[in-house]
Amino acid sequence: MNRTTWLLLSFFILGVIAVGYVYFNREDALMRGLKAERNFAVKDVSRLQKIFIAQRDGETTLLEKKGPEWLYNGKYKARPNAMDNLLDAIQRVEIDHIPAKAAIKNIVNNLAGEGIKVELYESGEQPVKTYYIGSGTQDERGVYMIMDGFDQPFVCHIPGWEGNLRYRYNLRGDDWRDKTVFAEDPDNIQSVSIEYPKQKNRSFKLERKGGSSFDIRPFYKITPKLPLPYREGSAEAFLIGFESLVAEAFENETPAKDSVRQIVPFSVITVTNKQGKTTQAKLFPIFPESVMSLDPKTGQWVSSDGATVERYFVDHSSGDFMLIQDRVFRKVLRGYDFFYGR
Structure with missing residues (x-):
């Protein structure tokens, strides 16, 4: 085989290699592109x-x-x-x-x-x-x-x-936003006060004194202390209720917000943790002019005409105006007498 034949053969082989390289890289690129256009998921x-x-x-x-x-x-x-x-x-x-x-x-x-x-x-x-x-x-x-x-x-x-x-x-x-009103580890709660402006005798302050020791006293000085023994475990059971209390919805755009905030609230709940952070919620029944009382049979707060309260507006210390359900918050809407008796 002469020199010319060797050169032609070499060029032919190199040409095949080059074409193959281009072809297979093109196919590889096409496969990568095909995979990319179909790969919507992020697995991790x-x-x-x-x-x-x-x-x-x-x-x-x-x-x-x-x-x-x-x-x-x-x-x-x-x-x-x-x-x-x-x-x-x-x-x-x-x-x-x-x-x-x-x-x-x-x-x-x-x-x-x-x-x-x-x-x-x-x-x-x-x-x-x-x-x-x-x-x-x-x-x-x-x-x-x-x-x-x-x-x-x-x-x-x-x-x-x-x-x-x-x-x-x-x-x-607001649909993306967390609707939590209270979310506190019970063991990290230092104090809770619940004020019922229209039912002063039911208002109280609870303060942790250390471990499982609590001081529970009337919110208003004019309210006498109950001459009953402390009900063991009642403070712990009450504090558990603050682990996760979530609103039904934000109502920041409701036209009634400003007028509702001018009304005397039904209840003011204030929670302070051991780090000193305080969270407060003011509750307004959907029919705020009614006089509220506790039905001893059902444990629900009712209006003077007997209607059951199902929802409240909440003016939160974060600045948000929210809507909550009574069935969710009922467990913390306790009165002073909850902690005493046999």
Whole structure:
């Protein structure tokens, strides 16, 4: 074999290698791209540090992880249940199927007009994933989604869960916020006072003196002390009620807020922990002009006309105006005599 033949053969071999290299790298890039456009889930959500959600009407939500908690818009503690649902969706979302080609144009238009943009961040300045969530399918079991930078939309769902996962991302304003009124470890409570301005004899102050020792006395000096023995364990049972007391809703936008705040409250609850942090809630029955009394048969507070109180407005020391349910807070709406007797 002469020199010319060797050179031609060498060029041919090199050409095959080059073509193969380009081809296989192209195929590899295509596979990576195919995987990227389908890979919506973040399997390890513990690595997420920030979630940014933008609505088409301009409203935005920023959720940032600070230690074990999430903050909403840099100011408020995020509602744990809302975050659990969101993170569950982020972790478990999967493609259910590829929509028919004939429907893709309408789906893309829907995503452009109604899509919620979601950016997921770990430690860096750039999001690890960005995708858009459109409307739900007709049977509400899936939702249209598309990865940022790609053209192919998909119908996605959470395996084993029936529902439209868009709702987990589509909360607005106060719906993201933690609705806790009181949340204190009973062993970390230093004192509690409950004032009933219209029932002074039921008002009291409870103060921890050390360990399981408590001083419980009337809130008002004019109220005589009860000549009865202390009921063992009553203080501990009462304090357990403050572990988790959550409002039904925020009512910061209600027109009645300012006028309600001018009324004498039915009750003022003040809790101070061992670190000196004080939390206060003023309770106003939904019918605030009624005279309240305790029904000894049911243990419920009732109005003078016999109607049962089901809800209260709450003026919270955080500045929020909230709505609470009597059935949730009844366990701490105790009177001075609760702690005494046989």
